[in-house]
Amino acid sequence: MVSSKKYWLMKTEPETYSFADLLSKPGRTDGWEGVRNYQARNLMRDEFSYGDEVFIYHSSTAEPCIVGVARVVRTAYPDQTALNPKSDYFDPKSQALGASRWVAVEVQAIKRFHEPVSLKRLRAEASLASMALLRPGQRLSIQPVSEGEWRYICSLSPLVACDVAERETAPLSL
């Protein structure tokens, strides 16, 4: 039996890597690298399936918010940045091991919120009270999102397909 689609939330600091950065990649697809937490790694490695959908969340910024939706287009593979001494994500222990202890997945941006859904807004919604993201001291950079939470959040602001947005906004650059 084919398992049903699961939903996730992934945090990123937009100063380091923003949703716009993902949109700028070929095919709006990129490797989600640099996750250096076992719990988050295990979710990616053991739970992420092809086609799962992911909220992209901007953290450590003036207005923390969910900015868009991406789709898992490649399941977990070794995160090679852990073996690259020049990478910000270099991990000496992986180097000592001779293999990366970390994994990455590839995600493709598919939709953006017309109005990003702010953390403040999420906190104001009673039906999201038990959401993982809103728990005090929740630092996990990859979190499961229930189908109910997913649908509710998607109803809070219109979603714009990224390929459409590209056509509308991208100047001709040939």
Next chain:
DNA sequence: GCCAACGTTGGC
């Protein structure tokens, strides 16, 4: 920049 809440490290 503060600080609470974690997670990791390493001595024992």
Next chain:
DNA sequence: GCCAACGTTGGC
């Protein structure tokens, strides 16, 4: 395996 020290995250 305990746990103190240290580092990191991330909202405010």
